[in-house]
Amino acid sequence: MLLEIVDLYVKYGNIEVLHGINLKVREGEIVTILGANGAGKSTTLLSISGLVKPSSGAIYFNKNSVHKMAAHAIVKQGIAQVPEGRRVFGTLTVQENMNLGAFVCADPARAKKTQEWIYELFPVLAERRQQLSGTLSGGEQQMLAIGRALMSQPKILLLDEPSLGLAPLLVKTIFQTLREINASGVTIVLVEQNARAALKLAHRGYVLELGNIVLEDSSEALMANPRVQAAYLGGEATRS
Amino acid sequence: MIIHQKKVLIVLGIGAAAILPLFLNAYWVDVLNSIGIYAILGLSLNLIVGHAGLFNLGHAAFYAVGAYTAAILNTHFHIPVLWLIPLSAFTAGVFALIIARPIIHLRGDYLCIVTIGVGEIVRIALINNVFGITGGANGIFGISRPSIFGFVLRTPYHFFYLILAFTIITIFLFLFLENSRFGRALNYLKEDEVAAEGSGINTAHYKLASFVLGASWAGMMGNIYAAKMTIISPESFTFWESVLMFAIVILGGSGSIPGVLLGALLIVGLPEVFREFATARMLIFGAAMVAMMIFRTQGLLPSRPRSYSLSDVSGGEGKL
Amino acid sequence: MEQFFQQLTNGLAVGSIYALIALGYTMVYGVLKLINFAHSDLFTIGAYLGLTLLTSLSLTDRLGPLWGVILLAAMVMGFVALAGALLDRVAYRPLRESPRLSAVVSALGASIFLQNTVMLIYGARFQVYPTDILPKTVLHLFGLDVPLVRILVLFVSLVMMFGLYFFIQKTRIGTAIRAAAIDQGAARLMGIDVNRVILLVFMLGPALGGAAGLMVGLYYGQINFTMGWGYGLKAFTAAILGGIGNIPGAMLGGVLLGVIEAMGAAYLSFAWKDAIAFLVLILILIVRPTGLLGERVAEKV
Amino acid sequence: AQSAKIGLMGPMTGSWASEGAEMKQVVDLLAEELNAKGGVLGAKIEVVSEDDGGDPRTAALAAQRLATQGITAVIGTYGSAVTEATQNIYNEAKIIQIANGSTAIRLSEKGLKYFFRTCPRDDEQAKVAAKTIEKLGVKKLAILHDNSTYAKGLADETKTLLEGNKDLQIVFFDALTPKEQDYTAILTKLKETKPDLVFFTGYYGEAGLLLKQKKEMNWAVPFMGGDATNNPDLVKIAGSDAAAGFYFVSAPLPKDLPTEEAKAFLAAFNKKYGHPPNSIYPVLAGDGFRVVTYAMEQTKSTDPDKIAAYLHNELKDFPGLTGKISFNDKGDRVGEVYRVYKVNTEGQFILEP
Amino acid sequence: MCSDSPRTSGGLTAVNNVSFEVEAGTVVGLIGPNGAGKTTVFNLITAIYRPDQGEISFDQTSLINLPTHRIVSLGIARTFQTIRLFQNMSVLENVLAGCHCQMKAGVISSMFHTPRQRKEEGAAIQKALKALDFVGLRDQAEQLSKNLSYGNQRLLEIARALGTEPRLLILDEPAGGMNEQETALLVTFIEKLRDMGITVLLIEHDMSLVMRICEKIVVLEYGSKIAEGTPEEIKRDARVIEAYLGVDND
Numbered sequence A: 001m002l003l004e005i006v007d008l009y010v011k012y013g014n015i016e017v018l019h020g021i022n023l024k025v026r027e028g029e030i031v032t033i034l035g036a037n038g039a040g041k042s043t044t045l046l047s048i049s050g051l052v053k054p055s056s057g058a059i060y061f062n063k064n065s066v067h068k069m070a071a072h073a074i075v076k077q078g079i080a081q082v083p084e085g086r087r088v089f090g091t092l093t094v095q096e097n098m099n100l101g102a103f104v105c106a107d108p109a110r111a112k113k114t115q116e117w118i119y120e121l122f123p124v125l126a127e128r129r130q131q132l133s134g135t136l137s138g139g140e141q142q143m144l145a146i147g148r149a150l151m152s153q154p155k156i157l158l159l160d161e162p163s164l165g166l167a168p169l170l171v172k173t174i175f176q177t178l179r180e181i182n183a184s185g186v187t188i189v190l191v192e193q194n195a196r197a198a199l200k201l202a203h204r205g206y207v208l209e210l211g212n213i214v215l216e217d218s219s220e221a222l223m224a225n226p227r228v229q230a231a232y233l234g235g236e237a238t239r240s
Numbered sequence B: 001m002i003i004h005q006k007k008v009l010i011v012l013g014i015g016a017a018a019i020l021p022l023f024l025n026a027y028w029v030d031v032l033n034s035i036g037i038y039a040i041l042g043l044s045l046n047l048i049v050g051h052a053g054l055f056n057l058g059h060a061a062f063y064a065v066g067a068y069t070a071a072i073l074n075t076h077f078h079i080p081v082l083w084l085i086p087l088s089a090f091t092a093g094v095f096a097l098i099i100a101r102p103i104i105h106l107r108g109d110y111l112c113i114v115t116i117g118v119g120e121i122v123r124i125a126l127i128n129n130v131f132g133i134t135g136g137a138n139g140i141f142g143i144s145r146p147s148i149f150g151f152v153l154r155t156p157y158h159f160f161y162l163i164l165a166f167t168i169i170t171i172f173l174f175l176f177l178e179n180s181r182f183g184r185a186l187n188y189l190k191e192d193e194v195a196a197e198g199s200g201i202n203t204a205h206y207k208l209a210s211f212v213l214g215a216s217w218a219g220m221m222g223n224i225y226a227a228k229m230t231i232i233s234p235e236s237f238t239f240w241e242s243v244l245m246f247a248i249v250i251l252g253g254s255g256s257i258p259g260v261l262l263g264a265l266l267i268v269g270l271p272e273v274f275r276e277f278a279t280a281r282m283l284i285f286g287a288a289m290v291a292m293m294i295f296r297t298q299g300l301l302p303s304r305p306r307s308y309s310l311s312d313v314s315g316g317e318g319k320l
Numbered sequence C: 001m002e003q004f005f006q007q008l009t010n011g012l013a014v015g016s017i018y019a020l021i022a023l024g025y026t027m028v029y030g031v032l033k034l035i036n037f038a039h040s041d042l043f044t045i046g047a048y049l050g051l052t053l054l055t056s057l058s059l060t061d062r063l064g065p066l067w068g069v070i071l072l073a074a075m076v077m078g079f080v081a082l083a084g085a086l087l088d089r090v091a092y093r094p095l096r097e098s099p100r101l102s103a104v105v106s107a108l109g110a111s112i113f114l115q116n117t118v119m120l121i122y123g124a125r126f127q128v129y130p131t132d133i134l135p136k137t138v139l140h141l142f143g144l145d146v147p148l149v150r151i152l153v154l155f156v157s158l159v160m161m162f163g164l165y166f167f168i169q170k171t172r173i174g175t176a177i178r179a180a181a182i183d184q185g186a187a188r189l190m191g192i193d194v195n196r197v198i199l200l201v202f203m204l205g206p207a208l209g210g211a212a213g214l215m216v217g218l219y220y221g222q223i224n225f226t227m228g229w230g231y232g233l234k235a236f237t238a239a240i241l242g243g244i245g246n247i248p249g250a251m252l253g254g255v256l257l258g259v260i261e262a263m264g265a266a267y268l269s270f271a272w273k274d275a276i277a278f279l280v281l282i283l284i285l286i287v288r289p290t291g292l293l294g295e296r297v298a299e300k301v
Numbered sequence D: 001a002q003s004a005k006i007g008l009m010g011p012m013t014g015s016w017a018s019e020g021a022e023m024k025q026v027v028d029l030l031a032e033e034l035n036a037k038g039g040v041l042g043a044k045i046e047v048v049s050e051d052d053g054g055d056p057r058t059a060a061l062a063a064q065r066l067a068t069q070g071i072t073a074v075i076g077t078y079g080s081a082v083t084e085a086t087q088n089i090y091n092e093a094k095i096i097q098i099a100n101g102s103t104a105i106r107l108s109e110k111g112l113k114y115f116f117r118t119c120p121r122d123d124e125q126a127k128v129a130a131k132t133i134e135k136l137g138v139k140k141l142a143i144l145h146d147n148s149t150y151a152k153g154l155a156d157e158t159k160t161l162l163e164g165n166k167d168l169q170i171v172f173f174d175a176l177t178p179k180e181q182d183y184t185a186i187l188t189k190l191k192e193t194k195p196d197l198v199f200f201t202g203y204y205g206e207a208g209l210l211l212k213q214k215k216e217m218n219w220a221v222p223f224m225g226g227d228a229t230n231n232p233d234l235v236k237i238a239g240s241d242a243a244a245g246f247y248f249v250s251a252p253l254p255k256d257l258p259t260e261e262a263k264a265f266l267a268a269f270n271k272k273y274g275h276p277p278n279s280i281y282p283v284l285a286g287d288g289f290r291v292v293t294y295a296m297e298q299t300k301s302t303d304p305d306k307i308a309a310y311l312h313n314e315l316k317d318f319p320g321l322t323g324k325i326s327f328n329d330k331g332d333r334v335g336e337v338y339r340v341y342k343v344n345t346e347g348q349f350i351l352e353p
Numbered sequence E: 001m002c003s004d005s006p007r008t009s010g011g012l013t014a015v016n017n018v019s020f021e022v023e024a025g026t027v028v029g030l031i032g033p034n035g036a037g038k039t040t041v042f043n044l045i046t047a048i049y050r051p052d053q054g055e056i057s058f059d060q061t062s063l064i065n066l067p068t069h070r071i072v073s074l075g076i077a078r079t080f081q082t083i084r085l086f087q088n089m090s091v092l093e094n095v096l097a098g099c100h101c102q103m104k105a106g107v108i109s110s111m112f113h114t115p116r117q118r119k120e121e122g123a124a125i126q127k128a129l130k131a132l133d134f135v136g137l138r139d140q141a142e143q144l145s146k147n148l149s150y151g152n153q154r155l156l157e158i159a160r161a162l163g164t165e166p167r168l169l170i171l172d173e174p175a176g177g178m179n180e181q182e183t184a185l186l187v188t189f190i191e192k193l194r195d196m197g198i199t200v201l202l203i204e205h206d207m208s209l210v211m212r213i214c215e216k217i218v219v220l221e222y223g224s225k226i227a228e229g230t231p232e233e234i235k236r237d238a239r240v241i242e243a244y245l246g247v248d249n250d
C-alpha cells in the first residue's frame, strides 16, 4: 500500500468537513475521487500534502506516517500536488516556476531531463519560458502547474481538477499525458468534476459526499452504478 | 423590543459619560478630552483606512489645515473660532481633494508614502511660514477662547462637553453612513477594486469621497484643537500624530466604530497611565501595543458584519 | 559647475546610506508585504552595538583598521540578525495570517519599544565613536574634494546590493524566497520550508540595517537613540521610489533620493529640502505608480 | 507639618531626555539639601516630576496633571515651544511657573502673571551675539538656524540687529533640518558664499556635526553658536580639534561662577552623581527651585499671588547658582547674563574676557 | 449589439481585429483554445483593458473611453473567470454591490439617514433578495461569501451581476468546476435569463453546455476569429475541430 488514509477528520475552525475518511492507494494505481461541490475533495488532498492538519486520524505513505510532518517534508517523501486553482507563482517566469518544482530534487542532471520531457509534453511552456506565469492564459497556467509538480519526480501525484478551464482538446491531451505519466511508474490520485473522463482513466474510484466516503469500487463498477450515473454523469447527456 | 433596549443603552451611556467629570480632576478630564479628540480623528481616518482600505499615514496634514484655518482667521479677523468649524472642514476637504486627485490610484504602500510625504510637506511648509501667515516654527498664538451663547469655554471641564457632543454627533452620523450605500461602496473597493468597478461602482469617486470626508472631519477637529489650546504650532502635526491616529484605527479594529473609540482610549490613555514608570513609560507602551496586536490580531473590537432586516420578503418594490 | 559636482558627491554619500537601509526594508517587504517600521531601530541598535563592541573589544587596535572593521561588521550583522529573528518571532509571526495593517501597528509598537530600550540602556545623550578608525584621506578628483570614506561607503552599498541581488535572483534559495513571497501555501507544496525562508529574510534584512548603523556610526561619529526614525523614513521613501520589493530599485531609489535632497538643498532651499524630496517622489509616482523599477502588477482578470 | 509640593516638568523621554534627567538630578539634590535644613515653612519639600516628552501635546497633559497635585510652583521646562503649550494651564490654575531653558521672547510678552524664567531672553542673547560679531570684524556673515521656535527667533533677532550695520553683509540665511547627520550639502553651499563667520543658532548635536564636517572639508571659517550649543557633547561629537575656535553665547557655566553658592553646589553634585553637570539648563532649573523656595520662605506663604508679587517686585540680586537673579514685571530675568565662550584646543569652554 | 476589435498588450497582440455582433435576446458562445483571447475580449468590452484601435458599441452607444462602472450602468454586467467576490462580506451585500449603480443616495442623505434613503435601501434589499432567490441562494444570504462552495460562488457572481439590472450578461466560464448535474442546472438557469429578455454572451469550454444553449458561436484562435455560426456549423467546421475540439474518438 503506497498511501493509506485512516479515519481522517478535518476541521476548519469549528466546522468539521471530513468525518472519518478511509482511503487506500496501491503503487502504480490511478485512483479518482468524485464528489459534489464542497464535498471535501480538495480538503482531502490538502491533508495528504500537509497543508491542512487533520484533527484526528492518520495518513501513511510508504508505511511512514506523514500526517504530523511539515508540508515541505512531505514533498520530499515523494508526494506532489497540482493544487486547485493552479497557484502558479505569477510574478516569476515559467522557467523559474519549473525550477521551483525541482526544489527538492538533488540531482540537476535528472531534473534537466525531466524538464525536457515536460517541455515536449507541453510545447507552449517551452515557447514561453521567459514569460511571467501570471500573464499566461488559464489553460497555459494549468499546464505549468502540472509540469511544475512533475519536476519533483514524485512517486505519487495528486491532481485537483486539472481539467478546470481547459479547452476540450487539451483536456484530452492532459488525460492522455496522465496515462503516460502513470505508465512511467507514477501513482496518481485524481480529483475531477469531469467524472466520465476521470473514471475512464482511473482504475478505481471513491465517491465523497458531505465529508464521508459513500462508495468505493473499480471504475467500471462505478460507471455502471446508477447512483453515480445520476449524480455525476448527468444521466445520458454526452460530452463531445 | 431589541431596538428599544438599544436606545435605552445608548441614553444610559451618554448619561454616564456626561456625569463622568464630576468624579475626576481636571487632569483626568483633560486626558478624556484628548481621548475624545483622537477618537474623532480616529473615526475620520477610519473612513479612509478602515472602510475604504486606503493606507493613509498623513492624516495629520488635514488636521493641521483645519487648525490653521481656524487660527489664522481668528487671529486676523477675530471671527469666533467655533463659527469657523464649517470653514475648517471646507479647507481641509478642498485640500484633500486637490492632493488626492492625482494620487488616489496609487496602490497600498505607494499611497502610504505619498500621504506621509504630504504630511511632511505640510509640516515643513508651516515651519517655513508659508505665505507668511503660519507663524513659522512658533505657530500661531493668541487664539481667542471659544464661546457658546456668550459662555466662554476655559477649563477642561468646559471643553469636555463640547468634545463629548461632537463625539456623539460624529458617532451617529458615521454609523448611518457606514450602513448605507456609501459605506458599503467603500467596503467593496477595499475588498476587491476590480470586482467593485465591474459591479458598477465608481471606485475612483468613492476613494476620493472617503478621503475628502475624512479630511474634512479631521479639519473640524483641528478647529476644536486650536480653540482648546489657543496656540498651535507645527510640532502638533507631525508624522507621529498621523502614526497615532493610524494605530488607533488598526488597534481598535479597522472599520469598527466602538473599536476606534477603544483604540483612542488606549493609545492616548495608556501613556498617561504609564506615567508612573517614568522614563520606561514609552517602552512599556510600545510593548503593550505589540501585545495587544498579537492577542487580538483583528483589532480589539473588530468590525462586525452589518445586519439587514430581511423580514418583509414579499414587499414587491424591487424588480429584477 | 564645481558646486554641482561637489553636491553630487554629497548626495551620493547620503544616498548610499539610504540605499543600504532601504535594501533591508525591501527585502522584508518583498516576502512578507510588511513595512517593518522597526527596521529603523534595528539600524540604531547596529550603531550602538558597533560602538560597544568597538570600544570593549578594541578590535581595530588588535587587528588593524581594515580587518578590525570587517570583523566588527560581521559581529554587528550577526547580532542584529539575531535581534531581527527574535523580533519576527515575537512581534510578527503571530500576525502572519491577519490583516496586513495589523502587522504594521505591531511594527510601530516594536519600534517604540526598541527605541526606548536603547535609550534606557545607553542613555539619552549622544554617543560618539572614536574618530581615528576610518582613513581621513581626501582624494582630489577633477578638482573636487572627495573623502575616501565616501567612496568606501558607496562601494560597500553597491557590493551589498549586488550580492543580495545575485542571491535573490540567481540562487535556488533566492527563488524559494521569491516564491514564498507570492504564495506561501504553493511554496510549501514545492517542498520549501516557508518558516525557514522567512527567518532567513528576517536575518538578512536586519543584518543589512545593522551594517548601515555601524557605517553611520563610523562615518559620522555621532549616534543617538532617535536617529533611526529619520533614516528609516528616508530609506522607506527610497525603497518606494525605486519600487518596493525590488532590490536594484532600493539602491537606485536611495542614491537618487540622496542626490535629489542635495540638489534641492543647493539650488532651491535648505529649509524646504525634505519637502522638495517628497514632492519629487510624488511627481515620480504620479508618472510611474509602482516606482522606478517596480513591476507593473499586470493583474489578469 | 504638611509637606509643600513643587512640580518639575522636564523632557524625561524623547530627544532631550538627557536634559530632563539632569534637571531632575539637580532639583532632587537641592530639595534634599533644603529638607536636611528643615525644609520650607517648617515642612519638607516634595518634588513631583512629570515628563513633558519634549513635545507640546504631552506637555499640556503633564501640566494638567501637575496642576491637580496641589503644587505651588513648577520648574520647567527646557524648550520654548513646549513651555508655551503649558503656560496658560499653569496661569489659569494659579501656579507659579519658572522656566529654565525657554528663551523665546514672546513667552513673557503675554502678560502672564505667574510666569518667570531663570534663563534670559533671546533678544538679550541676540544683542550679545551681534556685538560679538561686530567685534570680531565680520564683513560677510552667514546665519543658519534649524527652524525651531528658539533658533529661528534668535536668528531673526540677530539679523534685525545687524541689518543697520553697513559694513556687514548677511550673505546667507536659511535653515537646516535638525536630527540629520550629513550636513555636507549645506556646508558646500555655505562655503560658496565665502562668509567670515557662520552663526548657527540651533542645538549642540547639529553644531557638533557641522564643525566636524566643516573640518573634513578643510574649510577654516570660524563658527559661532547660541546658548543651545552650550553642552559638552558638542566637543565629543565634533572632536576637540574640530571644535577648537568655536564661539558660543550662553549664560555662564557653573564652573565660571566664582560665587560660593556655585562652588558648593558643584561639589555636592559631583559628590552625589560622580560627575559635574553636563549642561547649564539643569542648573538654571536649580536656580528656579532655589528662587521659588526662597520666596515661599520670605512671604511665609504658598499663595501664588504673594509669591509672584514678591518675585516681581521684591526679590533683588538673589545669589543664584548662575549669578545674581532679579525679575522684571514680565517675569524675565534682568541683568546681563550672557557671556561669550570659546572652545580651546583641549575642547574646554573658556570664558572670553 | 456589440462588436469589437483589436488590442495589443505590451507589444504582444492578444486580440487582433476581431469583429462580431451579439443580437439582443440571444445566447452567444465565445470559444477557442486556451490563450486565444476570449477573456481579453471580455476585458475589452468592460473596459478593464483598452483597445488600441477599433470600436465596441452597445445599443448604438460607443463604449470606447467609458470607464467600467459607466459601462455597467449602461446595462452590461459580467462575471470573472477566477471568481472575484467580496470575500469578507455577506452574500446579500455582494448582491447589493450590483444594485449600487441603480441607487442614488449620496453622502449627505446617507449620513442623515433621510426617509428617502431608507426607502431606497429597503427596496434594494428586496431586489437583492429576489436575485438570490433566482439563483437559489436566498437561504445563505447572511453567510460570508467566502464560505460558500465553489459552485455557489459562481452562482453568487451571477446574482451580483443581475443586481445591476443588465441587458447584456457576459459570463466567463460559468460552468468551470461544476459537475454535470450542476452544469445541467446552470443551463436551465441561463435559458430562464434569456426568456426574461437578457442577452447572454458566454465563454465556456464545456461543449455540451455551449452546443445546447447557444444560438450562435464565435470561435477565436490566436486572437483572431476563425469561425462564427450555429452550433451545428461550428461542430463540423474543420478548422475548429483541428484547433479546438479535436477528433471525437469516444
Ligand SMILES: Nc1ncnc2c1ncn2[C@@H]1O[C@H](COP(=O)(O)OP(=O)(O)OP(=O)(O)O)[C@@H](O)[C@H]1O
Binding pocket: A012, A017, A035, A036, A037, A038, A039, A040, A041, A042, A043, A044, A084, E147, E148, E149, E150, E151, E177
Ligand atoms: N479555508 C476554509 N475555511 C473554512 N471552510 C472551508 C475552507 N476551505 C474549504 N472550506 C469548506 O469545507 C468544505 C469542503 O471544501 P473542499 O474545498 O474540500 O470541497 P471540494 O470537494 O474540493 O469542492 P469543490 O468541488 O467546490 O472544489 C466546504 O464546505 C467549504 O466551504
Ligand SMILES: Nc1ncnc2c1ncn2[C@@H]1O[C@H](COP(=O)(O)OP(=O)(O)OP(=O)(O)O)[C@@H](O)[C@H]1O
Binding pocket: A135, A136, A137, A138, A139, A140, A165, C298, C299, C300, E009, E010, E012, E014, E032, E033, E034, E035, E036, E037, E038, E039, E040, E041, E081
Ligand atoms: N496582461 C497580460 N500581459 C501579457 N500577456 C497577456 C496579458 N493578458 C493576457 N495575455 C496573453 O494573452 C493571451 C490571451 O489571454 P486570455 O486570457 O484572453 O485567453 P483566454 O482565451 O481567455 O484563455 P483561457 O480559455 O485559457 O482562459 C494569452 O496568451 C495570455 O498569455
Ligand SMILES: CC(C)C[C@H](N)C(=O)O
Binding pocket: D078, D079, D080, D081, D100, D101, D102, D103, D104, D149, D150, D151, D227, D228, D229, D281
Ligand atoms: C535650553 C535651550 C537651549 C532651549 C532654547 N533656548 C529654547 O528656548 O528652546
Ligand SMILES: [Mg+2]
Binding pocket: A041, A042, A043, A084, A160
Ligand atoms: Mg475543490
Ligand SMILES: [Mg+2]
Binding pocket: A137, A138, E038, E039, E040, E081
Ligand atoms: Mg479566459
